[in-house]
Amino acid sequence: MARHFEEDFKFVSRLRPEATSEDIYAACRDGDEMFCKEWCMSPDHDLNITDQHGFTPMHYATMHGNTGIIDVFVNRGARVDIVNMGGDTLLHIAAAYGKYDIVQKLLKMRADVDCANEHGNTSLHYASFWNFIGICEILVKHGALVAMSNKYGDTPLSKARPRLRKKLEAMASELGQSLVIVPHKSESIFLYLHHYALPLFFSRRDKLGKKE
Template sequence: MNDIFSACRDGNLMAVKVWLDNTENDLNQGDDHLFSPLHWASRYGHNTIVEMLLSRGARVNSANMGDDTPLHNAAQMGRLDVIHKLIREKAEVNALNEHGNTPLHYACFNNHPASADELVSCGALVSMCNKKGETPLARARPELARRLAELARSKGQDLKTKIPFSENVWKGTTRTRAKNGTMNHENVDLRQLNLKGKIASSHSGETWKGRWGQTEILAKILAVKNITSRISRAFHEEYLRLRIFSNPNVLPVMGIVNSKNLATISPYASYGSLYHVLHESTTTVDQSIALRFAIDIASGMQFLHSLEPMIDRLLINSKHIMIDEGMTCKVNMGDAGFSFQPPGKLYNPAWMAPEALQKKSNEINRKSADMWSFSILLWEMATREVPFSDLANMECGMRIALEGMRVSIPPGVSPHLMKLMRICMNEDPAKRPKFDMILPILQKMVV
């Protein structure tokens, strides 16, 4: 047993779990041919490992060197249970690989009737041509071809016209990262990042969009003027705790620039911050999406609160939550503070608990303070308003801390959500719930 890829091929569940429990391990990395752990587990039909990888944030539509997705691998081998799981997690049933083959092509070519039936039932197109002009039915056995054609017609597919191959029919969400793509990058040169434009600025630094090799990234250049050897050493030591790849609702720091500039490097999130989506973009966030966002954030925070010691320099607000191409919210580790930076308590006071504005950080319960911040996020998503937007930061912080100023919950908010907000915003920090307590409540609201 040499690595995670061997463990996934061999079905060694314990080895996979131990590997995943190390937060620095990137479960979306690939081997020499860019097969991810999910590719191998899907190919060999290890259902429990597939389930575990997906629950930890494995990208269901990632592509290997030949543009095969895990669903291609499962269909090629007739792994019906795995196909069920992948499709449930929104695997693209008509994904094209480098030959133009879809998963249905492989299920038909290799005579896996049950898998082919499942794919067509879930929307796989029987008339889609590969680069050779072959449809999945072209090389299927006659009986299977007839059955699939009937099933496709019953699903409303037009079988009269073949769908020609096109490079633009479907593009996978991302190519699997090379296995060394997230390892030992504490000395990246800022010039390697191909920065394209500044997208945010705050007291702690500037955030730029860029590209690192084949990966789109966010680079946060820290506002540190005098970089001493002590600061450089602290930056490297503290950054290691931010390399969290093992949770789907945490955005890791992949690497850092540690020379004349200090910068963190994180994966790019195509929708930007939650703040941007709620207040600056045209993206529609209805109640069901808002609840999904809340579950994502609560899941990420539950995980971060389980770490020992806890990462205590990450203040939760909508500017520190990023949203990726799958509309999944992720707590951004790139926004965590470092010991050599000023605390900056009043930069985003509207989201901060009263006690966090009144006391030193070592005098408060960080978990309870985070729960208050989460309640403000719930309010923000329910109202689509910026809390206390009419006040300057200093005045806002002073009035929350000293005058008891609080957000008011307007009419029209779901009574269940209103009750949850009030519970999470209890004036007594000891009476606020933990994230593992409110997750089941949020999940019931979605049903």
Template sequence: MVRHYSISLCPRGIRSDTIGTGSDDQNLGSAGVDIEARNNDLSTPLHEAIRAGNKPTTTVLISLGANIQAKDRNGTTALDLAALEGKVELVEVLLVNKADVTVTDIEKWTPLHSAASRGHEPIVTVLLSHKASIDARDSQGQTPIYQTIKNGHRDLSSHLLLKGANWSVSDSHGRTVLHYAAMAGDGHVAKMLLEKGVDVMAADETGKTALHCAVKSGHSGVGRVLLDLGKADVTSVDNKKRTPLHHAAGNGHSDSVEMLLRHNAPMEARDIHGSTPLLYAANSGHESTVTILVNESADINAIDDQGCSALHLAAKQGHLQVLIQLVHEGVNVDATNVKGKTALQLASDEDNDNIVSELKKEGGSRKNVKHNVEEEEVKVEKVERNRILEHSHSGKASADGAGKKAEGVPSSVFYLLIPVLMAVTFFTVR
């Protein structure tokens, strides 16, 4: 009678209850165990022995003819599994028994991809010594070094570079290993790649360079490396015309914003919708980033293609502290967007009651100020008008006096001539 092994679910996967304990390993064959039995995950007893980390069971199963290349539901072989879980002794046993180092799972990962993703340098070294391809590509076009960089295994990344890993390739999204070093915040690997000559301005399918990726993730240190050592262009734009500053501001990374501004990043650059970095920061509610940009004289009344200012966006999104800050800096609270709506109206539409209260309070304050200013203007206008009239009268009197003096004719003579002039006029009309 053939005895199939039983399985149970556990937090770390499917485990065999009869394989991997080591107590009856030598009797597996005589006990009639089906060494090619499959569980619901399509794992074989060999997979389970690898998961259990049991070398004796693994050795016995192989000696009994277990299919060393058998794949589970995900296309994972025993070698993939051993490499992923860092079991170097089992990797060596499998390789001695001719396990295929080029085999791939459903994601086209090789055992080297698996070991690299977990940072298992001893296993990477063993696999490379057995001619594993250092530049094998998975379904995303990524080589093993992509996995070491993405997962923060700095030393192993350096090791693969020294072993000749291709650093100039790009994956199916157009991203190079430098993009991933930037996203991971790995300045050490970024320096190594730049020294090797990687293209610092290579853009992915969305138009982002490594600098965009670094500051979007808040890695100002890597951003500095890219700008100072790699001479990255701080004005570069992605497919939506967003500069690195747009990404840093929109994600609230104040250190990256300050670093970019020190490198003369354009504060008033506009994306395809006419938005500036300040509008991005206000829309996302990043108060500290708004403070930095405003202190650097960013235009607080700048508007996007919809006529919305930073105040409109803060009001609509309910970012009270940003709104208060903008009002304090003198933003135009009465500005309307292309639909004729003020920030107050947008806040009301979104039921942002705290914003509405703040703007109404600000509106009352502005009315009082406006009334006081108008009163002062009226007073000043009256004083100025009286001064002009007085000056005009005194000027006319002086002019008349000067004219009469110049003619040298006494004023009484004019009164004597009046009848004569009237008579002349009468006969002329006749």
């Protein structure tokens, strides 16, 4: 299982955009905002166009840290939560590549902080695995769940290094998050009730009882 997990966390790096003759991909990669603005203004161009792996121009821009190009596309109506063939959103890519400014921008654009890809990994899984502390902190502040399990039973907490794990546990607790593991949707409803729903119910009931 650990081996599968390690492979999955190389997934974003391995599934790189294909070389293409489309000028827009090169412009997003190289940070050519002027070209992108002109390209986006044409009604003949699909802002959410994808290559053979499902990468959009914004995936390219995100991977290479070209923040301004994200604005160009979003202002023209491009989708913030569009995914590639692996289920990775722009937020997944930004978190995996350590692009803090883009993570911050996407969160302001209301990107889905707990969106899971085909392996069940959220953006926080990637940021935790690669030890991008600042990105982990801002994701948690925006509601990312530290105990959400992927398909292999791994959570952002379980993959974080000890120092980061301690920091995330403290942050999550302070923000009112439960540290009880949230099972992946592929797990049975029984496990969901046993590990998450029921403990959360009783915890809230006890808090209400104390207030009364």
